[in-house]
Amino acid sequence: MIDVTNLSKRYGDKVAVEELTFQVRPGIVTGFLGPNGAGKSTTMRMILGLDAPSAGTVTVNGRRYVEHLAPLREIGALLEARAVHTGRSARNHLLAMAATSGIPRRRVDEVIDLVGLREVAGKRAGGFSLGMGQRLGIAAAMLGDPKVVMLDEPVNGLDPEGILWIRHLLKALAAEGRTVFVSSHLMSEMALTADHLIVIGRGRLIADVPVAAFVAQAAHDTVRVRSPQAAELRDLLVGPEVTVSGGEPGLLEVSGLTLQQIGDRAAAAGLTLHELSAQQTSLEEAFMTLTRDAVEYTAAPTAGDVPAGRNVR
Template sequence: MIEARSLTKRYGAKTAVADLSFTVRPGIVTGFLGPNGAGKSTTMRMILGLDRPSSGSVTVNGKAYAEHTAPLHEVGALLEAKAIHTGRTAYNHLLALAATTGIPRSRVDEVIDVVGLREVARKRAGGFSLGMGQRLGIASALLGDPDTLILDEPVNGLDPEGILWIRNLLKDLASEGRTVFVSSHLMSEMALTAEHLIVIGQGRLIADTSVAEFISRASSGSVKVRSPHAARLRELLAGPDVTVSSAEEGTLTVAGLTSDRIGTIAAENQITLFELAPKEASLEEAFMELTNDAVEYRAPASGTGTAKPVAAPATGSNTGSETDSNPDVEVTA
């Protein structure tokens, strides 16, 4: 379990993370979302003791990361896949980690097989593709068989087979009762992998909720109906609190009635329906809507020119990108 309480990080006059509190629970995959510059990388670095909070605290399994006597057995992390000795083979990279943390050599062979690097295990990691580097980074995170995993963009550089593999791996690890905390910008994949979301913007908490609830908050609540008798159905559905519109023949968009009620009215009047579907926002649409005011870098609407910083809020918190003062986090242009 990861517990953050009033977590704050300042770099000079700039606030990257502001009074952030959340709990990442075991047994499910928790997604960590936010626009570039939102404070995600800084938050994960504070969880792992790489950055010290200006105020507040964060613990993993009840202790600060530095207080664990065998941290690699408690927490497996992937923040930067290429943070490896490029002259070492994949096998020797993992063996060096194992030797310094009391992990048996047999575990090195196990994780190499888990991540699918057996054929290249004796090749130098410096020649690996981005996807192979990601697999090696994930192997490093799994090496200590930890109860908690913190992964930043784990599908970056993976091919479709690799994306499916990491999706199933994360779900399997969570089903074993582990805490799985995953940051990603790939919304379609997060929708398939995560059950819970923690969303931040400009260093502050925007949402701490299930994926279903997050999407529901951004959904219109309307229902799409297709019927060969759309005109008649429209008359039957009309009411003071009901709005019915039609963008094409045979199709209605109904707001103010549930799909169950529409289906019942159609059945009572012997009206055939070809489609009856609540219109639900995608995770990407929900994310864009709920984080719109927290986007720090936004491209011009025309798609040309140079992206410019969005004005920071009047409160003065997070008055610049977390990357301005922290060289360890990503930069977008």
Template sequence: MVTWSGHMIEARGLTKRYGPKTAVDDLTFTVRPGMVTGFLGPNGAGKSTTMRMVVGLDAPSSGTVTVNGKAYAEHAAPLREVGVLLEARAVHTSRTAENHLLALAATTGIGRKRVKEVIDLVGLQDVASKRAGAFSLGMGQRLGIASALLGDPATVMLDEPVNGLDPEGILWIRTLLKDLAAEGRTVFVSSHLMSEMALTADHLIVVGRGRLIRDVSVQDFIQSASAKSVLVRSPQASELRGLLLGEGVSVSSSSPGDLHVTGLESEEIGTRAAAAGITLYELTPVQASLEQAFMELTRDAVEYRAPGARGQSDRAYPVESDQEAAA
């Protein structure tokens, strides 16, 4: 049985400057095997630059980053150590999908059998002989993922892998990432789809303005970033509201008969209602979503925000690379 227990990505004091601007600022983190680690942050937060430094495409201004114990360039066969998807369109457009993968395989002595395996794995069997330049965005993503998995690597690092995929494709990549982690591999993935990260990731590394904000499990991130509330439904909502209000307690309403209570546990609300003879139709603790927690934690770290976007999801922010943000 193959074991990847010693394989991980380790960044120590990682910093990248573009002129007077700092895109990545003293980042220290470890991406461990056996789990899917999500890499989150607003546009321009330094995610892409960090991933580029992991594989030596950008040189750090200071600090270090290693993959499986070595700098990426020190590995004799990098494709077998870390599979990377940074830009799915980085292919020779005149080559077929199969020939693109065969060319990559030849650089590391990978056989044709493995090329066929990854083509089947990503679902490109029917278009393997077509030119990559004619591929849709989703097909291009699948080819990029096939390239990343070609060397059967211990570590997989994917930047926005669900970009352009249809619902079936998103479900497929979610299952694939979980399966890779279950095999004990190190899986590091960035995404702007918070709902998808909530379903896929076990652990989160969150950055803003190039700095580390959180390095924590998904559940702990949500719990620490947002206050719990309780949804209460009652035909006597107005009367109950007066009983609940007090120091440290806030009560809001989205519709008649509904109360959203923050600062009191369900048990206390139920006890006060019972003592006053108030009927309750519903008493449900509500936990914020990952997207809500992300927006709350990164609110002050968003450097490029569309007009009127405060409080909206990060889909409202203009897409900018870290280099553009630092310019």
């Protein structure tokens, strides 16, 4: 388990993390989300003792990272996949880590097989692709067979097969009762992988909730209806708490009524429906909505976004 209590980090006048408090529990995959500059990497570095907190505490399995006699057996982490000696082979990189941590040599071959690098284990890590480097970083994180696994953007550079592999790996580790803490900007993957979310913005906690609850906070669910009698159907559905919009002929977007209610009204009026489907808020939409005020950098509007009558200089 990871316990973060009133954790803060300042660099001069800049506040990177401010009074964060949360727990990462075993047995589930916990996603760590936030816009660029939110303080995720700083928080992860403080968990590993790489940065000293300005205030607050963080413990891994009840102790600060530096207090563990065998830290690699407590927490395995991937923060920067390229943090390897480029002249060493993948196997020698892992052997060096094992030798300095009292880990048996046989474990090196186990993690090489785990991440699928057996065929290239003898090649220099400096020649690895980004995806191969990620796999090597994950092998290093798993070297001590740790109780806690913390990965920062583990799917970077992975192909679709690799993304599916890491998804299954994270779920399997959680199913074994380990604590799994993973940061990612790939919302579609987090929606499929994470059970719980820790979301921060500008160094502050925004949400500490199950994935479904996070999405529900920003829900604006609508029903998509396609009908050759869309105009008649619109008149039938519009009401004080019901909004109906249409982006193209024959298509309506309805909010304020359930799919069943719309279907029943259309059937009672004898109207034909070609499509009737619920359009639910995605994790990506919820993230964009709930972190809108915490974005550090906002792109200028593109030419197509500029309001009429305004000049771009």
